[in-house]
Amino acid sequence: MSKDGSAFAYPMVLAEAAKWARKNSLWPMPFGTSCCGIEMMAVLGSHYDLSRFGAEVVRFSPRQADLLLVAGTITTKMAPVLRTIYDQMLEPKWVIAMGACSSSGGIFDTYSVLQGIDEIMPVDVYVPGCPPIPEGVIHAVIHLQNIIDGNIDRVPAEKPTHEDAMNAMLYRKPMTKDIASSWRVTQQGIVPGTRKE
Amino acid sequence: MGNAYAENAPFMKRQTELVSRLNQKYLQGGLSEGRKLEFDKLNEPIIWVRDGKDLITLIKMLQHDDACMLDYLSSLTAYDNKDKVDGLKRFVVVYNLFSTTKHVRLRIKLAVDLEESAPTLTTIWPAANWLEREVWDMFGIKFDGHPNLRRIMMDERFTGHPLRKEYPIKQREPFADNIPFHLGPNPLPKSEKL
Numbered sequence: 001m002s003k004d005g006s007a008f009a010y011p012m013v014l015a016e017a018a019k020w021a022r023k024n025s026l027w028p029m030p031f032g033t034s035c036c037g038i039e040m041m042a043v044l045g046s047h048y049d050l051s052r053f054g055a056e057v058v059r060f061s062p063r064q065a066d067l068l069l070v071a072g073t074i075t076t077k078m079a080p081v082l083r084t085i086y087d088q089m090l091e092p093k094w095v096i097a098m099g100a101c102s103s104s105g106g107i108f109d110t111y112s113v114l115q116g117i118d119e120i121m122p123v124d125v126y127v128p129g130c131p132p133i134p135e136g137v138i139h140a141v142i143h144l145q146n147i148i149d150g151n152i153d154r155v156p157a158e159k160p161t162h163e164d165a166m167n168a169m170l171y172r173k174p175m176t177k178d179i180a181s182s183w184r185v186t187q188q189g190i191v192p193g194t195r196k197e
Numbered sequence: 198m199g200n201a202y203a204e205n206a207p208f209m210k211r212q213t214e215l216v217s218r219l220n221q222k223y224l225q226g227g228l229s230e231g232r233k234l235e236f237d238k239l240n241e242p243i244i245w246v247r248d249g250k251d252l253i254t255l256i257k258m259l260q261h262d263d264a265c266m267l268d269y270l271s272s273l274t275a276y277d278n279k280d281k282v283d284g285l286k287r288f289v290v291v292y293n294l295f296s297t298t299k300h301v302r303l304r305i306k307l308a309v310d311l312e313e314s315a316p317t318l319t320t321i322w323p324a325a326n327w328l329e330r331e332v333w334d335m336f337g338i339k340f341d342g343h344p345n346l347r348r349i350m351m352d353e354r355f356t357g358h359p360l361r362k363e364y365p366i367k368q369r370e371p372f373a374d375n376i377p378f379h380l381g382p383n384p385l386p387k388s389e390k391l
Contacts, residue, residue, distance in 0.1 A: 076372070
């Protein structure tokens, strides 16, 4: 801006600059509740060094963070706490679900564990692994930078429906009419359909 | 295994002395009727007590016995005996005791039925407070005389006791908010207690 208030840069250029600044200074709010938290420390440490991607300034206050890095098992009792932290973060904000537990509940399909944090908040990037290797987390951060840049669309995270899950487990293309007539997805699982040859 | 035993020889010797002492003093005579001594696969002694009253008497005696001095509660837990492997009663409460001076270990087991309750050990060891709350939370075993018997791990609005065998393992009860954090002996209103 010049002294009389008139803009010397075009809004388009400003938007690009804002994107560039945001993607290269992602301040993560770490939420490490189990072994993934240890791996996250390795990512932030000097060996893997997340600061190469501008995301090393770990803020333990949600007001100062852009990126919520959920690493670990979230119990149903912890879920309201996590949701509060997400609500306290200022826009724009992004979420990475690191590891099997925060993505889907992992092996803890029990009475006390939330089956994936996408039940309570939108998730941008899921990192598979138990725990994920540090390279996986770095890949997630780079992927998130691409999302912020606009190269990849920001898809709102939705919990897959029962049918989606069944499709994923079939190891084949999503159900077309042809396949759907030979197999039927019900609440009980996949049952042979009534296709007349 | 041989080496492990050789390394643990002094401990095994102490444990043998403990067992002979228990046999002499606590497992014979009219007062100790109904108590039973058994050994697990690692040859560690286990005493089955007759009932809750007997448990308190035995623990108080063991605490001040010169040869045992079992003055430390290592852990307090329970297990569901639904398949009736260990007697006819539904639950078994397990007390692991340790002596800080004699360095011996002893396990005491108390069988508790569905409608029965166990005596509290908070009068002897204040540390039993939270452990008994955990047992109550997970199994629903009541402890008589406990100062603050409410859930410790699950939400206080949770129904059922998840470590009971009949509890469906995937039955979740998520709540949209947390109850306010509170400490103290009995912060909840009387109507909400238990």
